[in-house]
Amino acid sequence: MAKKTGDKYRAIIEAAVKVIAENGYHNAQVSRIAREAGVADGTIYLYFHNKEDVLISLFQVKMGEFTAAARQELASTADPFERLARLVHLHFTNLEADRNLALVMQIQLRQSDPGIRRGIAEPLREYFHLIEGVINYGVEMKAFRPDLDVRLARQMIFGTMDEVATCWVMSHHPYSLAGLSGQVYQLLARGLTGA
Template sequence: MKRNKPKYKQIIDAAVVVIAENGYHQAQVSKIAKQAGVADGTIYLYFKNKEDILISLFREKMGQFVERIEEGIAGKQKAAEKLLVLIEYHCRHLSGNHHLAIVTQLELRQSNKDIRLKINKVLKGYLELIDKILINGVETKEFSEDLNIRLARQMIFGTLDEMGTTWVMNDQKYDLIVQAPAIHRLLLNAVGGKY
């Protein structure tokens, strides 16, 4: 399978850097190839076009991110603890990769409707993970029993997404990870949680 080949990962990582530094529209496939240290034609052995690179990049990085969160919450009993892990991982994920933060928070939003629909499909796994935590919190009576799961999920994701975007727009001048406990307290209050 293509995804397991080293050049696939090289190209994905190179695309993150090139798109972050040049913007999606100015990120030519030739620049990505040069950054990856491969011939232009090699890119087309793995990807159909630049759009395919962007979607694959997001799928790959989001998949790894969701897996890490699932591993992190596996040993936690309380939904509130799981929510904190999710928030901390979200902040750490963005803080840990300057270029990826720019791509996910800014460049993906400037893409066309077709790309955005594909990105939303990839995002589904992360949103379902938030749902699981919320449902768990309602079932264990940690969160309000009449909690609107869909609305709460949108609020949690929206808050984290906006925090990340603001942080990127401010040239990442402050420590995003330090914000996690305060974000957690605010979101817990919103879902009627007790810690």
């Protein structure tokens, strides 16, 4: 039970993103996800423990892929400021690349269900860890202020990117999210260095 690989596993994940994005979390019935994925209702339960597990897995897979890619990308530059700039840019680029996924990540997944929050916590923590790595590296390299509270700094960085991204998905007027990464980087960079 709950075989976490295979074509159908991915198909269900992708179907869930689409169905949840288009219908909202509460109208994303298991049967609808199954139909979109081209499998029977019961098949979902061969790959996932329950509906909540689909959501959580979706987040884990997508977030995991993003974090891994970002980790690699960031490691390829030694400049602390460049790392921060790339972080913001990757964050925005990733969301802008798949609007459905962005909708699910920024809006639909913000459920208060304890189980979901718990399942989301771990991949999120890993991303937080990545951000804190950027901060610590900047401090070590004397690029950022030495008296930075790493956790607060991370909360500022993530909080800002998250809020900017949420406003973007909610907006009725289309504009480029990645196009904002330069300015957002500037704001954050100043906060981390300062006068």
